[in-house]
Amino acid sequence: MLSKNQQKHIRQLSKKKYRQETGLFVAEGEKTVFDLLDAGWKTDKIYATKCFKNIPYTKVDVVEMGKITHLSTPSPLLAVFHIPKYTSDLWTRGGFSLALDGVSDPGNLGTIIRLCDWFGVKNIFCSPNTVDCYNPKVIQSTMGSIARVTCQYTDLHQLVEHFGGEIFAATLDGISHYGQSFPTNGLLIMGSESHGIDGDLLKKIKNHLTIEGHFNGLKAESLNVGTATAILLSEIFRPV
């Protein structure tokens, strides 16, 4: 039996401010929770409406789960996890990384995290005005990939100035994304859905990439940031 205070505590984790105060977030659904557990993320509490082997959980009934879930259709498993703390060491980790400047839609961020997991991108650097990756809608749309990709919120100007590899920016007036060669250690910056990459930030980046389309007069004005990231990552990880 969950007390009203416990219920309120879990529901309040839908709010960014409360997540920051407590250092906790909620993950739901068997795939996502087990992916996080398998990757060694630390739990605070786990709640389940059915039996699960090998994990410590508090049994709740469907009505109680309905009171604590952040989903419109509750799953049998809800876990409260600790938000991991990253150091600026991540900046110097090898491999190709991604930076997001002002991506505001939770579904887009979730899709991008899932893409990074697919292509083996370990680090995403997010501007402070990018949607919080521990937002329940983001967690849900990563389909478990949040367990294997780190999202760090940081000043992208500083990142760009100190990053030790080649940097690429996705814009609407750069060179074609086809036929480029990409380094093993590099950084791709994607801008917000409506405003693109901040102008001052963009000035610091030499390589501007544009996804080449096939236009006949009338044309699409832009691509969704998730699909644009997909196309560029596929190109960056093209085997040589």
Next chain:
Amino acid sequence: MLSKNQQKHIRQLSKKKYRQETGLFVAEGEKTVFDLLDAGWKTDKIYATKCFKNIPYTKVDVVEMGKITHLSTPSPLLAVFHIPKYTSDLWTRGGFSLALDGVSDPGNLGTIIRLCDWFGVKNIFCSPNTVDCYNPKVIQSTMGSIARVTCQYTDLHQLVEHFGGEIFAATLDGISHYGQSFPTNGLLIMGSESHGIDGDLLKKIKNHLTIEGHFNGLKAESLNVGTATAILLSEIFRPV
């Protein structure tokens, strides 16, 4: 002043059955409405809360617009358009086409229509259980691209049997999407978010493509159908 019957008529166009009975659909927002008008789509009625030059419209106030809009935040422009009628001639049109088997999320279909517009794909063939492209959420997420891409609902088994070009299916166990050569006239089939392509349909297709990822032990299980389509279209339209 809009009568209650007129208001009800427009609101009911959010329902597929009513759209099919009337042959009408609603588009909202200046970009989408003007893209459709520019592409020659036939309007039934246009409603606007502010002045627009060169189009015939009925002036409504913000309260009335609030009663007929299908959006959570109404735009100043709402138009009722006639659903175009396509013939099976589309099957034999040249160029690379896309087929969708059971894609159910309106946002995913909208994203895919936008991608097709970007890459110059003129025709999308949808299985009858794919979400209706005149659903207001689809129209909104195409960002005007619906004006330049035709969506035809048809039996994909028949399409595959009669299609006069090479056919490719996106699966999780095919050959790598990198390094393939694609014909000018061809068809790419994408499956539903949860079930992939129907098994009987898949048996009829020789070329199975998989988006090559970089996995280290744990891996993402699949990609969102929008991002997977993005990656494959970028590859199909790679300049030789």
